[in-house]
Amino acid sequence: MTCQSCRESTRLDFEFSMAFQPIYDAVAERVWGYEALVRGMAGESAFSVLSQVSQEQKYRFDQDCRVKAIELASRLFPAGEDLKLSINFMPNAVYEPAACLRATLLAADRFSFPKSAIMFEFTEDEEVSDTVHLTNIIAEYRKHDFTIAIDDFGAGHAGLGLLVEFQPDLIKIDMKILRDVDTNRAGQAVVAGIMSIAQQLDITVLAEGVETEAEFEVLKAAGIRLFQGYLFAKPAFEELPPVTLSTV
Numbered sequence: 001m002t003c004q005s006c007r008e009s010t011r012l013d014f015e016f017s018m019a020f021q022p023i024y025d026a027v028a029e030r031v032w033g034y035e036a037l038v039r040g041m042a043g044e045s046a047f048s049v050l051s052q053v054s055q056e057q058k059y060r061f062d063q064d065c066r067v068k069a070i071e072l073a074s075r076l077f078p079a080g081e082d083l084k085l086s087i088n089f090m091p092n093a094v095y096e097p098a099a100c101l102r103a104t105l106l107a108a109d110r111f112s113f114p115k116s117a118i119m120f121e122f123t124e125d126e127e128v129s130d131t132v133h134l135t136n137i138i139a140e141y142r143k144h145d146f147t148i149a150i151d152d153f154g155a156g157h158a159g160l161g162l163l164v165e166f167q168p169d170l171i172k173i174d175m176k177i178l179r180d181v182d183t184n185r186a187g188q189a190v191v192a193g194i195m196s197i198a199q200q201l202d203i204t205v206l207a208e209g210v211e212t213e214a215e216f217e218v219l220k221a222a223g224i225r226l227f228q229g230y231l232f233a234k235p236a237f238e239e240l241p242p243v244t245l246s247t248v
Contacts, residue, residue: 010056012064015041016049018072019235022243023086023206024227026220031243033084033119034077035228035235036069043237062090063100067107070118074111076240084147086119091133097140105144121149121172131165138166149206154190160197167201175209175229182214188222195223 018036025032038046053061066087073085108115120141138148148168155174162168173194181187198205207219210229219227233241 010054010060012053012057012060014049014052016065016068017041017238018065018069019043019237020072020076020240021228021235022233022241023084024232024243025225026216026227027225031083032226033086033117034073034240035086035121036065036073036088037235038065038088039235039237058090059100063103065089066104070104070107070113071111072238074113076238083117084119085113085117086121086149088151089120089122091122091137097137101140101144116145119147119149119170121151121170123151131162135166138168151208154194163197163201163203167203170204170206170226171198172206172208172228173224178207178209178215178219179211180215182212182218188218191219191222191224199223 016038017040019039020034020036022031023033023035024030038049040049066089069085069087077083077085104118105115107113108118141148147170149170149172150162150168151172152174153171154177163171171194173191177187177190179187181191195205197203204226205224206226206228207215207224208228210216210219210227210231212231216227216231232243235241
């Protein structure tokens, strides 16, 4: 199954790979999963890669990122461990949800990577004009047991409106809200509000961009279980970096 837009997508004229950053489970005291982050072939930043993607290449880039992430994870993830692979996707690059999943499903089969281990996250920073289309994408993804997450929650276009339209499995609170949260009463209040809503909707919360142990302790006390940020590990190019938190 393919759609015309998919077939007509322009192939990429550059190469890229992935870095991996761990997501830490503070309750289980173990790595919960890894986010795949696009990088240039010499480890160049995501911005340097994304700046090369033309409008005509968006679909192909989105598809190739998924395949590359699954390929590398299948090789790097330790056998027998229950780990999630978090992959970013661009809703505006998905034309027909079922057809646009074909490459992902084929890659999972080809590399023997469990589909239930895949989490797709989309950033709230990307404006989605057609929420019905987004809801259809998510419904299709859930048919295949994928986990759905909203990245950069609280910093983008939609905010709480996205939670009214649909309920993701996980939300990642934007790092701007969490910076210096240990001394910022307003940040603490916002986190408490998000946690209250998430608990009522049965949504898991992840704190991203955590850099200090003080931030970590306050957020853990607020009930957050999953964490990501430099306090735990920086992204490693084509490797799984160890968690270095001193309290682990």
